[in-house]
Amino acid sequence: MDDKAEKSIVPPQTTPSNGYGQTIPVQDEGDNVVARLEEMGYKQELKRNLGMISVLGLSFAIMAVPFGTSTTLNIALTDGGPVTILYGWVFVSLVSLAIAASLAEICSVFPTSGGVYYWSAMLSTPKYSAFASYLTGWLGTVGNWTVTASITFGGSQLILAAATLYHEDYVPTAWQTCLVYWGALLGSLLINIFCTKYLDKLNTICLYWTGASVIIIVTLLSMADNRNSGKFAFSHFDASPSGWPAAWAWFVGLLQAAYTLTGYGMVAALCEEVKEPAHQVPRAMGKSSVEKSKLTCAVLSVAAAAVTGLVYLLPINFVLPDITPLLEVASLQPMPLLYKIVTGSSGAALGLLFLILGIWVFATIGSLTAASRCTWAFSRDGGIPGSGWWKVVNPQFGIPINSLILSTVVCALLGLIYLGSSAAFNAFTGVATICLGCSYAFPVLCSLVRGRKMVRNAPYSLGKFGFVINIITVVWISFSIILFCMPTAVPVTDPASMNYASVVFAGFSTIAAVWYAINARKHYHGPTFSAVRVEGSH
Template sequence: MRQSSDANADEALARMGYKSELPRNLSMLSVLGLSFAIMAAPYGLSTTLYITLTDGQSVSIIWGWVLVTLISIAIAASLAEICAVYPTAGGVYYWSAMLSTKEWAPMMSFIDGWLTLVGNWTVTLSITFGGAQLILSAISLWNEEFVANEWQTILTFWAVIGVCAAVNIFFSKYLDLINKVCIYWTAISVVVILITLLTMADDRRDGAFVFAHYDASQSGWPSGWAFFVGLLQAGYTLTGYGMVAAMCEEVQNPHREVPKAIVLSVVAAGITGLVYLIPLLFVLPDVKLLLNVASGQPVGLIFKMATGSAGGGFGLLFLILGIMMFAGIGALTAASRCTYAFARDGAIPGFRLWRKVNKRLDVPVWAIILSTIIDCLLGLIYFGSTAAFNSFTGVATICLSTSYGVPILINVIRGRQAVKESTFSLGRFGYAINILTVCWIVLAVAIFCMPVSLPVDAQSMNYASVVFAGFAAISVTWYVIYARKHFTGPPVSSDQVDLAGVMTGKAVVDPEMAAERDEMVDMKK
């Protein structure tokens, strides 16, 4: 039965112009776990807690999370609707080409491909870099005067991402199990933290503080605008759901399972985050004390003060660090598949190497190595700015949000014709949901380029726009030198894809069209 399902999925992939090179050994639960792992709500909310403590506190933390969760569900549903029609590792890059006209397809796919690629790389970077900072912050639970220097932070970061790369290369056959274990680890961790905090803490806040307290006096921004700047915490955490589209070629029945995983992972992350945040706010110590933590990561101190001991604080922090490792492994998995898919169409310098799949390990080893090296080099920005993590989170959120918005916008402009028969249809609410998501993404790009607080200097500036501009310059240069003449987007155009066959895996392909498509694919290779 499974062989038949795999064969159908491979045939559907061939109709979209690609040969299946990766084993289909991931289930829907595994992809759900991967997406859930990348978002890693408790970890993401912990490492970015300083943002909302500065920009609004409880109202920004709780209601900002609820607001962004609802918007993220709308974006995820919009992407899932398209994914059900075009389930390929190219993800939003491929969708942008298929939804565009023949003339615009190469440019739209090239732009969106680079946005996706940079977004995948920087999400992986922000997860592993923030993890390194959190690991080092654990030392301050015993030695409050300890402040990690730049080299200690960078070396710890390289160690974390090195472990993630090793797992992806040498233990890829266990990724299905790892992704499933992540779900249980996260759920158990949240329950343990909730019970421990509420039973051991001596001092508790009241409900009015947890759900209605608003104080933006630390931000320097106008009071109302500080709330929107604080949305970076939730916006960054709830970003990675679209990355799992890159796993379509490793899933059975991807046209059904991946869209479900995309949406359900956001719902699960939203609920998990809320359950984690509420008890955290009930035991929240003095905010000024938390913002003055030398490491910039206050969550360990919260755990220490609630449990009454450094050991108890570290025990809870260890659960968050476990979630971080799942997130780092999952993010690098998705980033490497995105790199592989984009290189497969000749869109990256040196693409002939990055698109290779190691036959013994069944993974795109060189794509994993490239993603790791890029992140290791970007981490060096920390030597120039101690606010580097804020820049990484900002550029990751900007790039991924924009990459999601491009195919959604094209879909609306083209009258949503391509998704009329989608197995994950939004029905009559499609236009409203799509337009809402595009409007939010435009606002988010502006918000996430802003510093957390005012005034700013060279050390506290948000360099997200600078990193974004740097990658834009690289992509434009590559387009002018090579891609302008050689890059044509995916190997087949939208009018050559048998949508019925892609969505069912069983359609009969017209012989003449199949021959033409095969010839184009061979020329592309």
């Protein structure tokens, strides 16, 4: 950037220097958010029309607990059953609270759509700032794309699985699944473009629709002819379908919970469309304060999702029928058959599935919204090939339509994996969980390595528990990289049953590495931070 870059506006309250000789400002309630954004080196291009409830709704939509746990049920059933379903959810919920709290603390200092890659740049030392930003940016962007792909694909499988409720001999083909998947992506793209002014209402409605899914639990418990004992629901464990040793099978089965609870950090990409982002986004991710500045570690969206998951999953354990037929369904989506067996009615099962698919619609739209904003923000700083095209905000609609299209096309191409592997959905969920997890961990790691100096006076501080919470975040995510590249079951007898998470991850990593070698290492300087550039140029 030119040395004559505009001087930053620094509010009175600041945190220690970030290493560039520039103090890190902390925003107060009355600060002008546009000036705060300009201070970080960006101009306001998107409309700020999202409130607290809408952001919380978006976060809830992306996690989509009843939908996410339903589409990944076969993973938990294969790797342990009820114990994995229940205690895996509790364990991952607690870890997710630590991760979300760590991100919320950082987000309260740097409320920009760049999210994790901006945070990594600001929390790193000047020498490694650009590389840290580039690495995190790619991880976050790929994570957003694959979350969108996995959500859309899982719902597409459920739609075709609905047909088997009335035609048990029907076996969906790979091409049929892909066509439904591509159609859903196209529909989501069109809604994001032409109904953008209604996204705020859609996100809010999502909260109520998800709450209405309690109908599913009430129906299953009331219509079930056979209910399992408390001992079965709370302690039955069978890892034999997986072929893994019992303890390892339980960890592999954590993908169900980890995938469902991984999308909360994606709302950071909406920072520049939120009123009072320094307060609203962390709350939605979700930090909340209590009396006398003592802050809780509860993150609203994750805490709400954790409770929702327990309310949904525990009753499932009590009505769970024989697992063998559920694992043999051709669609790889056992939940519709579970509904049918428990209710004894195809119509009732379809009605319950309709509630799940409603959540899926919100999740598909919301995840593509977040993915496009993440792509746009990273392109704005030149991190993606063709950034000049993807960073454009359409003046008519006021949104980055080109980034929306790119995100949709990438997801559409990922769907081709299913034509060669029936385990494509597991690959999407694995890559999404790994990439988003790594993108969350990296800025937290940078903060830890530098003694948490840059977040010491954050509006939402973790205080004396910050080091412990941050360490839990980094350790768990590091372990999950290995964990979620594992196949759900062994032995892997053919290419179609292989977990392609590592292949997809390696593919995107190769693209990122090649682009860095031929272009980014010379031209990518990290997020635009005008004052930092001035200091760093001398």
